[in-house]
Each structure stands twice: as C-alpha cells, then as structure tokens.
Amino acid sequence: MSEPFPSPINAATRCCAVYGWPVKHSASPAMQNAGLAALGLNWRYLAFETNPADLRAAIAGAKAMKFIGLNLTVPHKLLALDMVDELDVSAKVWGAVNTIRFEGRTARSGWLPLREFNHDSPVEVRTHGFNTDADAIAVALREDFQMNLRGARVLLLGAGGAGRTAAFKFADAGVLELFLVNRTLVKAFEIVEEIKKKFPRVYVTASYPKAGVDLVVNATSLGLKASDALPFDGQLFSLRSTRMVYDMIYRPAETPLLKAAKAAGCRTANGLGMLLHQGAKALEIWTGQPAPVDVMRRALEKNVYG
Numbered sequence: 001m002s003e004p005f006p007s008p009i010n011a012a013t014r015c016c017a018v019y020g021w022p023v024k025h026s027a028s029p030a031m032q033n034a035g036l037a038a039l040g041l042n043w044r045y046l047a048f049e050t051n052p053a054d055l056r057a058a059i060a061g062a063k064a065m066k067f068i069g070l071n072l073t074v075p076h077k078l079l080a081l082d083m084v085d086e087l088d089v090s091a092k093v094w095g096a097v098n099t100i101r102f103e104g105r106t107a108r109s110g111w112l113p114l115r116e117f118n119h120d121s122p123v124e125v126r127t128h129g130f131n132t133d134a135d136a137i138a139v140a141l142r143e144d145f146q147m148n149l150r151g152a153r154v155l156l157l158g159a160g161g162a163g164r165t166a167a168f169k170f171a172d173a174g175v176l177e178l179f180l181v182n183r184t185l186v187k188a189f190e191i192v193e194e195i196k197k198k199f200p201r202v203y204v205t206a207s208y209p210k211a212g213v214d215l216v217v218n219a220t221s222l223g224l225k226a227s228d229a230l231p232f233d234g235q236l237f238s239l240r241s242t243r244m245v246y247d248m249i250y251r252p253a254e255t256p257l258l259k260a261a262k263a264a265g266c267r268t269a270n271g272l273g274m275l276l277h278q279g280a281k282a283l284e285i286w287t288g289q290p291a292p293v294d295v296m297r298r299a300l301e302k303n304v305y306g
C-alpha cells in the first residue's frame with residue numbers, strides 16, 4: 001500500500017502534471033503520487049487531456065500557476081522542443097522533451113527549481129525541458145531482457161517522438177544494425193540520415209530486415225486499442241525472425257503485438273519498465289532527491305495489473 005501524503009490538499013499544495021492526448025490511460029499519476037507521498041512532499045501529480053493546438057497555452061498556464069514540473073506524452077514530445085525557454089542537453093541530444101521543470105529567479109539569485117520558492121516569489125519563471133525517455137529504454141531493456149544493446153540487431157517500429165528518441169539512443173549505445181520502419185516514410189528517412197551522419201559505424205536503414213534480428217521495439221501508438229492492427233507489415237516481416245519483442249505501450253499490459261510475439265515463441269515485455277524509469281528520473285529532476293523507485297514500481301504494477 002502507498003504511503004499517505006503528509007497532509008491533505010491545502011493552500012500550500014504544489015502541482016505537477018502530465019499532458020497528453022489521449023491521457024486517460026496514463027498510469028503516471030498513480031506512480032508519481034506514490035513517489036511524492038513516500039518523499040513526504042505536499043505535492044500532487046495530475047493528468048490533463050491537452051489538445052496539441054493548446055499545448056503552448058497549457059505550458060504557459062502551468063508556468064503562470066508556478067507548477068513544479070510537467071511530463072509530456074503522446075503527441076507532445078516533439079512539439080515541446082520549440083515551446084520551452086531552455087533545453088537541457090538530454091533534450092537536445094535525444095531530440096524530444098518529455099519532462100519540464102519550472103524554474104524561478106530572484107533579483108539576487110540565478111535560476112532555481114520552483115520547489116525552492118515556498119515563501120518568496122521569483123521575479124521571473126522559465127521552462128526547462130529535459131528528456132528522460134532515452135536512458136529509461138536502455139535500463140528497461142537491461143532489466144526485462146538482461147540485454148545489452150551493444151552489437152544488437154534491432155527493428156524499431158515508429159518514428160514519432162518516442163521512436164526518434166529510441167533510434168538515437170540505440171545508435172549511441174552501439175547497436176550493430178538498426179532497421180527503422182514508420183507509416184510516414186519521410187520521418188524514418190530523416191532519422192536514418194541523421195544517424196548515418198552522427199553514428200557512421202551503425203548500419204541503419206528505413207526498411208525491414210532481410211535476416212533475423214535480436215529485438216523488435218514498438219514505438220508506435222498501435223496497440224493502445226484492442227482493435228488495432230499489428231504495427232508491422234506481416235508480408236514483409238515475421239515475428240519468428242526475432243528473439244525479443246518490447247512494446248512501449250503498457251496499457252493494455254498485453255497488446256496484440258505482445259500476444260502474437262508470445263505465440264511465436266519470443267521473449268516479451270511491455271512498456272512498464274520504461275515508464276517507471278523515465279518517471280523516476282523526472283521526479284529526481286523536480287525534487288532534487290533520489291526517487292523511491294521500488295515504491296513507484298509497486299504503485300505502477302498495482303495500477304496496471306490490478
């Protein structure tokens with residue numbers, strides 16, 4: 001059972017939130033509120049369904065109301081790159097923003113996280129964008145499959161915000177071959193060209209592999225609905241050609257892809273581990289303290305598996 005908060009919601013309660021479209025499936029509030037309570041903070045974490053057309057205004061609103069921080073999920077992670085005042089190196093390197101920290105400045109001090117301002121008010125507030133997804137996918141693959149990305153052959157499905165970040169992380173981690181497939185071809189081509197320039201040692205192509213791979217990763221949103229098609233073309237790729245399948249989706253816990261992969265004899269994992277580790281890192285960015293990872297993991301598992 002999660003630890004209770006130190007006090008009920010009151011006038012001193014501080015806010016964090018996740019913005020997404022859709023967002024009602026999100027397990028982040030359960031996970032982050034368990035983490036905040038375990039740290040004894042009088043903060044709360046909410047979820048707001050935010051139309052992409054309103055994202056800039058929604059970030060400005062949270063800034064005006066001195067939120068502590070935000071997470072961004074589908075489809076905001078790329079859009080937000082142009083909407084924050086400052087980009088952390090992680091957001092620049094991995095090309096997407098999934099975490100925002102609000103920071104304030106006094107007449108005398110430099111920029112400090114807004115958690116530091118309890119009684120005095122900052123003269124100015126800014127948004128600072130980070131990316132905690134990239135490292136989280138590598139940690140999750142290590143935990144779930146005991147796999148090292150170095151030297152691996154990977155088929156990555158999806159070239160949106162999550163796919164793009166994963167592609168660069170995989171290249172940086174030294175995969176041997178990276179096959180990138182996306183419904184909108186031009187997005188996959190763009191990423192392939194960038195990776196060729198930045199990581200010339202990696203064999204990267206915007207097509208299906210002709211031989212077997214070690215790992216397939218789904219970074220598309222196909223699978224969120226039970227009626228969704230598989231996120232790859234069954235004429236061009238068979239699940240019998242991979243040993244492991246990772247789906248970034250965690251709700252449903254078993255997507256049609258994971259079900260088919262199990263039936264084909266693959267080792268499988270859903271996106272729970274990735275969600276946990278990106279969330280733990282985001283919490284550390286907001287609080288400046290180590291995240292209570294085990295508490296957050298338990299809250300997440302309870303929320304997703306019941």
Ligand code: ATR
Pocket residue numbers: 073074075076077078157158159160161162163182183184185187219220221222
């Ligand atoms: P995220 O930040 O989670 O990556 P996103 O940037 O909106 O969200 O990306 C969603 C991904 O799912 C993209 O790869 C998208 O393909 P397109 O680039 O062609 O849009 C993919 N996707 C969404 N719906 C899809 C569908 N019906 N069929 C195939 N791919 C789909």
